[in-house]
Amino acid sequence: MVFDVFFLQQVINGLSIGCVYALMAIGFTLIFGVLNVVNFAHGEVYTIGAFVGLMVITALAPPLLAVVPLVLAVGAASGVGLERIAFRPFRRFTDEASQKSRAMREATLLSSLAVSIVTREIMMHIFGGDMQGIPSGYLLQQPVAIGPIMVASGSLVIFATSAVMLGALQFLLYRTQTGLGIRAVSNNQLGARYVGINTDRTIVTTFAVGSMLGATAGILVGLYDGAISPHMGFAPGVKAFVAMVMGGLSSIPGAVACALLLGVSESIATEFLSSGWKDLITYSLLVITLVFFPQGLFGHGRERA
């Protein structure tokens, strides 16, 4: 008997892990959508969010909801800092040829990778490589029974946060002046500049928003996992990247849908094969998507210079 309550539990497990990937993929995709470059340091912003959250919790023991604004602020600050260090220096040349040049894009990709490695090593020196436990009052691990299905409270919080983030971001992008600016810059940076949009400010805003979401994801997943380490951003970062590519690179709802799809596929793969196969399933899905849907599952066929 395969399609029983255990199978349903397996789908729920998959959605829980998918939500973790989605939470990270949202901020990641936002930044990619605007700049058209991969921000490899997103995983470190996520880790910074987790560590700052833990430091606040251990130092002040505030109510959980009070931790969130602080993590958001730190996320925004690290986004702005990251943009200043790794991305702005490459935007000095504003002519069309430089903006479309491949070399320029690859340079920012590598500079963000460099920032990510430096940040991770600094965190390792400060906090050590060991896993840090979360004080038990803050853990989001209480089992919640929904009929015969068991879910951790953290899964529900992460699911709700993903939904709120996605909704808020869609509102920001499609209902506000800032969002209009972000979409204009994402569509054509030079064009946006010509019609009087302050592209630098728009890009900084995008980084701030994307990194706020990333940092929040970090602390939430930390509370859900029960432990954080300077390396925690890497594995979900890779999965979020795959979700983003499968979702069509700049579609945020697409990235979320693909993140959930990845989570459920991994979980069901465990049921039929073995857990050791689950990364293979993820990358096979990526390859299949790229072969049959070169624009991603939710892509718009936008030109990529």
Place this chain on the structure above:
Amino acid sequence: MRKHTVLGTALGAVLGAMLAATAGATAVQAADREIVIGYQAPLSGDRSQYGEMFRNAAQIKLEEFNASGKLAGAKVAITFEDSKDDPKEARNIAHKFLDNSKVVGVIGDFSSTVSMAAGEIYAAEKMPQLSQTASHPDFTKLSPWQFRNITTQAFEGPYNADWIIAAGMKTAAVIYIQNDWGISALDGFVSGFKAKGGKITATEAFNPGNRDFRSILTKVARQKPDVIYLAMFYEEGAAFAQQREQLGIKIPLYGTSSLYSPKLIELGRESVEGLHLATTFTPDNPDPAVQTFVKEYAARFKTEPGMFAAQAYDAVGIMLDAVAKAGPSVTRESLRDALAATTGYPGVTGATSFDPVTREPAKALAKMTVKDGRFQVVTGP
């Protein structure tokens, strides 16, 4: 003619002075001869916490040894290299140690995979290598130059299997990390468990770095085994136990000695209550050598040493005792022979002797369980 004699005398005097100076320098060198032991371990990357423990423990042992005066006429130094738990880095380090003529022996690496990658080079170039933790059965089969002071999974697996069977449990699911060590732990346990009439319901591998075990737990729970056997490290063990509790699964947990660390309880809290494992080291052991080590480690590093720190402390001790036995003018060859002759080294992880043929260590294991938030020795089955 006279001129020549004067010149000759002057020259002779200068030469004599130079000779005397050189002789003096040689004498000074002999007194302060430096013998270097190479230590390769993951000091950065996501296994760096183990490397840090090894280095901490090694420093304590080295200072004790140099202060003890066991080796007259020489000082021993340990040079650390960071292998990042990466076989490629380990090979580079192996070449670096081989090129340094002062290095007479090497301790490390952490994982079996990385230890064996470096071990192939040490085997070919004749450098004695002692790993504190490589427990894959093939490690000591590389060449007569490999040693370890940890019990292998071929020994520990059947030991745990006997323990589980004796407790009246007949079916087991095995969850293991997908690497050389994990596979050897799986093999050791499964063969021992089957030999005693036990039945394995499932063997599930997971990739290193994985922190989500809910889907494995759900799959295993369907088969309702009597026990789940964990072949993994403490970070994963703590996450596994927590998620087991969240999913409301009550199947008891047994595991390999690699789970033994105060961190397991710190991270896993109530969820690891009742977890069983066998280990060579317990900080509660009243043996004065163990208590001295535990106190010194806690005083310096503000944390209680776990099995990994104890393994490194003993590995360094075994290596240094062999250096002392081989004398102040120790070579790689004489150090290997001295290591091979180790019998009854009194360490904090019990007495260690190397089998003259296989160079495998003989050690005793203690049965432990987590009770009331700490590891306690189990007496009975």
